[in-house]
Amino acid sequence: MTGKTHIMGGIAASLAFAQITNYEPVLLLGAGAVGAVIPDICHGGSKIGRAFPVVSKIINICFGHRTFTHSLIFLILAALLFNAFLPNEAISAGLLAGMASHLLLDMATKKGIKLFFPFKITVRLPLTTKTGSTVEYVVFAALSLLSVYFGMAAFGFYY
Structure with missing residues (x-):
């Protein structure tokens, strides 16, 4: 998936x-x-990879793309670090929700992810698409509508 979809x-x-x-x-x-862009730190061409090129390169050399930073172990380590060092639980929770959404969206691509890294098992959803495809634009539109729906409730606009 592209950065905007994430x-x-x-x-x-x-x-x-x-x-x-x-x-x-x-x-x-x-x-x-x-949080939704953090897992792609392993890819130098991603939004976060371009922002932190040295870190991105090191992670990519050590682990490759869609492995460690797209795994449950990464989510658990991030949760421990966020809870230890971030002063606000809402920020920690939001970062983790964004990271989890990233993993789910990348499981919907043909390449899938190594969710159980270090095991080399690739995890994909039953229905997959190519990054940048028409289906991804439909997913983006659906996520946009869901954001409006949930946002209205979260900010006190009742439907």
């Missing part, structure tokens, strides 16, 4: 999470958008 997925996931928590929706939303 960001929209992070926004939708964090606003959906806001429905079941008492966290501040604005913090969840912002952190969800940021």
Whole structure:
């Protein structure tokens, strides 16, 4: 999936999470958008990879693309680090919601992800698409609509 689809997925996931928590929706939303791009630090051409090229290169050399940073172990380590060092639980939760949405969206691509890294098992959803395809644009549109729907509820606009 492209960066914009991941960001929209992070926004939708964090606003959906806001429905079941008492966290501040604005913090969840912002952190969800940021968290949605974190797993692609392993790819130098990604939004975050271009922002942190040295870190991206090191991670890519050590692990490759869609392995460690697209795994459950990475999510668990990130949760431990966020909870230890971030002052606000809503920010931690939003970052993790965005990261989890990223993994789910990449499981919907033909390449899949190494969710159980270090094991070399590739995990894909039953229905997959190519990055940048028409189907991805439909997914982006659906995530946009979900974001509006969940956002209206999170910010007190009832439907």
